Amino acid sequence: MSAPTDLSAAHGAIATPEVTTPAAPTDDHASAPERGAPRVDVPALESLLLGRWAPERRKARGAACDDRYVRVDGLTMDEHRERVFGQLGLLVEEGHVLRAFPTRLGGADMPGGNIAAFEELAAADLSLQIKSGVQWGLFGAAILHLGTPEQQDRLLPGAMSLAVPGAFAMTETGHGSDVASIATTATYDPETGEFDLHTPFRGAWKDYLGNAGKDGVAATVFAQLVTAGVNHGVHCFYVPIREVGDDGRAGAFLPGVGGEDDGLKGGLNGIDNGRLHFTHVRVPRENLLARYGTVAADGTYASSIESPGRRFFTMLGSLVQGRVSLDGASSVVSKMALAIAVRYGNERRQFAGAGLDEVVLLDYGRHQRRLIPRIAETYAMSFAHDRLLDLFDAVFSGEHDDAETREELETMAAALKSTSTWFTMDTLQEVREACGGAGFLAQNRVTQLRHDFDIYTTFEGDNNVLLQLVGKRLLTEYGKQFKGISAGGMARYVVDRAADLALHGTPLHRAVQTVVDGGSARRAAGHLRDEATQRELLTYRVEAAVAELAGALRSASKLSPQEAFDLFNAHQNELITVARAHGQLLKWEAFTQTLAGVEDEGTRQVLTWARDLFGLSLVERELGWYLVNGRLSAQRARTVTSYIDRLVGRLRPHAQDLVDAFGYGPEHLRAEVATGNEKARQDEARAYLADLVASGDAPVSEKSLQRSKRG
């Protein structure tokens, strides 16, 4: 149902079909690099992108294009759920999902590699990814990280083998982001040695839980632990919820447990999200997952962490892997979407250009502006994720597990997960539109990815809430700056630290040094393409805004609670904005750091253009801020946009190589327009018209007839 428009160029010709010009099928001039131009070493770049856990990623990609695992469109919700449940069993059998668990129980004690493989499951079906995330990354991980070794030995085997499908019952209908305020209680009864698990009102029902709608036979339930009249805050309990039928599948709810299905969702309909509630359900004392808090038989509470606040954040911080993996899944999904759009953009033709030959979409200036900066940002996102995964692995392998590093990991995960999931949603929409009506058909995959991915922006932490956490951390760091490290410099600090930990296993004096050098090395008139100029602009954005915010909020401690709340609230939007800029800076730093290690000259040149494009696009998006704050002159600001245009033009011939290096072939993309069919259709049309002209049977156009009459 498209309607008439005229995209033909400045000369304003109306593109009525003229079949008088031979239109031989030729490759388009701009779709490949010219002679003498740098070339991307695609296999080497693919290898770089696969990163440290390449074998794990490759194995998971193999599953992700295996017919047994791939998403089938058009299933009913029930059919899709059954299919995905069956796939979970296959994942266990085929050794895809247990790497994070202890070797002594059949795992591999390999936290980073486990996440890397998990991320790649996005290419099969996001429902499969998230359902397996629920089982092993949430339910299983809660037992692993919050349980004692004895509890791991007792409870993990069932979770690992899928003998016990489980729900992760943290969120309630009434409390999502504010986990500390959940209202489910677990009250210890010393007479029976049991906890009494209870849901006091409708808002305290557990909600949105995968495996709760149908498949779960147990749950790790978060509740306020009350013993001897004292509420010790949120703890996690292992709770059987359903009978197991003769077929091994979940049956009726156990006594006292109730719930309902969340029903159809905007996506991820292969997962049985649902609600649970508890009416004085009794669980033995041994089912309190007791790593961070125990209750003795007499009801005495004990914890290795004295502060209830720190205890709470430590427990929940141990579950950071969800956010880490969603950041990685963002990279996978953005890569696939851009691979689809670029292939189509290089094959699809619309409107005649200077001659009568039709122009491929990616040769249009606007189309380039829509897609090429997103390719650059996807590289940044992917490289930053590698650093995050290094840091995650360092902490969870025990290599560098201390409170400070954990806090850094949590902050970086929050900054990257939020910016990456938003970017991916935005990219999916741009790609949908860049593929026109074809982009709307299920056979081209993009809308399905978008439906399923949507919830990634708010689960495992609402992006706005996560960024607020990051912003507060920046403010805290700012307070420490006179001790030698500035807030904006934290970006490099965190990235370098990750690299230090991962690549060198050494401490990080170098990072601090870099910050100091960076600070003193500001150049009066750097060029936009200089790494130092970009770093300076992006760092200054964060530093200056944090300093300004800190100044504005300084008086908070002297105000009444209401005034302090109002003051903070009035700056909440700015705080989130600067946190977002910080997340972007982390990505720019990671891209820059990775670039330094690229040896192939052509590849390094092209990636440098992409890094510059990413950095300057960030500056362009906040051009107003830079001008208002006197950091760019009007003249220099104009240059930002024109240099971006130039970079887009330089990268255009490499667009196909850059998305090919993502490593997702047609078997992963499963989009009709990314199979070569579009090129075949275009070639057939052009050949037909050429033959018609050659035959001499082509009708003349009324317009050319009029012209020749007048002429």
Place this chain on the structure above:
Amino acid sequence: MSAPTDLSAAHGAIATPEVTTPAAPTDDHASAPERGAPRVDVPALESLLLGRWAPERRKARGAACDDRYVRVDGLTMDEHRERVFGQLGLLVEEGHVLRAFPTRLGGADMPGGNIAAFEELAAADLSLQIKSGVQWGLFGAAILHLGTPEQQDRLLPGAMSLAVPGAFAMTETGHGSDVASIATTATYDPETGEFDLHTPFRGAWKDYLGNAGKDGVAATVFAQLVTAGVNHGVHCFYVPIREVGDDGRAGAFLPGVGGEDDGLKGGLNGIDNGRLHFTHVRVPRENLLARYGTVAADGTYASSIESPGRRFFTMLGSLVQGRVSLDGASSVVSKMALAIAVRYGNERRQFAGAGLDEVVLLDYGRHQRRLIPRIAETYAMSFAHDRLLDLFDAVFSGEHDDAETREELETMAAALKSTSTWFTMDTLQEVREACGGAGFLAQNRVTQLRHDFDIYTTFEGDNNVLLQLVGKRLLTEYGKQFKGISAGGMARYVVDRAADLALHGTPLHRAVQTVVDGGSARRAAGHLRDEATQRELLTYRVEAAVAELAGALRSASKLSPQEAFDLFNAHQNELITVARAHGQLLKWEAFTQTLAGVEDEGTRQVLTWARDLFGLSLVERELGWYLVNGRLSAQRARTVTSYIDRLVGRLRPHAQDLVDAFGYGPEHLRAEVATGNEKARQDEARAYLADLVASGDAPVSEKSLQRSKRG
């Protein structure tokens, strides 16, 4: 699956539940206007929004919450299609859809009222809206606008009654935006007096056509008309495509016709989109819809429009109503989405504020920034649509039907449809996220609206292509400026003209006068809240960018075709950007014009804040441009953002009134979170906690215990 975060304010308290403070259910202080503050007259504002065709809108809204018409989630594609097809019959029976057709055939010759009613069907089910749009707004409208009176009499009754479900076969797999280049041919054979309709290759298959997958028994097929060896360009033919079964439903394809189903789509799955192809299908000469071009029995072609280019655009321009109605549907969908999010934002609480009472979402600064500017923009969009519909009605009722007015209508429709559909998509996503996990459940409607609405950004003209058309028109107008009218001033010109036509039925000298006054009345130091300052800033944005573009493209006529194409292409992105700014200016002008007629003082005050917020938000989005171009000083630019913050704060107490005035109740919204259930859940929780405290049985928190030990 949300995870832990701390949204509590500057004092940094960890919100572990403390039940020591009474938390009586009270209405939130900020959700209603304070004493002495202006108040919105909600019924009067609702009436203003209903506009000129209020009875038609009200009737359609009645259907839109009737169980027989509403969307049912979770149907299979086949079930949804059947349901929607049945609803089309009901629409005919109940007099909802035939107003645009001639009175002599049972219609009402009421083009504007017809579109107004059609738009409101969006509240029932977007599939129902678009399927009826296919039948009556495309298939029927093609017969109406491209056929002769004789053809109308012969072919319209079947289309109107749904006895003949029909497809609108314009787009081909290979040509969407570039309709002029479609490859289907209709070659006249004087020996038989028939056209031979033929599809020469795969790319020329008709594609994405509603009613083609299953229900259509005829189609209005666009093809290159060839007679006597001359191609006269695209014309439309009435072509039977399927047998009609004994049950009156479509059966097998007729000889020579083939096709296939487009299958599952990203949304609108109640519509049977599909493909058609023709192998030398013969149709009688009388089936050429002959209003703009005829072929005599001997094969002689004749047309009232000599230029083939102008003829093409005239024919396709007569189908502008699709774009007009999609602009209106954008308003309906944005209004519903914001009504859902604001209601939820006013009831949902999360995180304790200054005291221990939890804060409603819409009291958070960030949440306000996410939703309140969108309410303002929705008002602008809605008022601008009223002007567009006036203009549409003036042209198609015959009241002001001339070539110039038609061109204005087409330009305004392109500018509004593109900006409105993008805004609506963006709003749907923001609303989804603002409702958190609840926003993802089908029971809260938002994701379903988003899936279905997605394609609105590219059908009836890809938004980027439409904006390019607008940009070219601006450049053309710029060339005429020395004749008395400037390009940027066209915004007011078009709006005023619509108003003149609609409200006064008089010519439009006043409009030109306004432009001249506006130009001379530039003030050196206007305040941002002044209408004149906002107009000046927004108009200058368009005027200056058009002038700069015109300068950059001036040399095109002296260049080779390839160089001219490259030059234009290098500026394509800017051209589209300025066209978008023009579309926004049209909306701002329409808002301002409507404001002038609002009599209730409180309502006018609140709407003025909303208009100012919209205008300044537009400036803020392009702050970099204003600074680079010296139109705002850095100091003034800072003021833009702080004044926006102030306006958001002022509007916050009126947010509920502003969305209530949209006129969509829970029966239209059909979102669980917008029914009052959320407030009931919150009240229950607060009452429970208050009772617990009163009972003296509440456990003390470990934290407060530690505090009292220390104290």
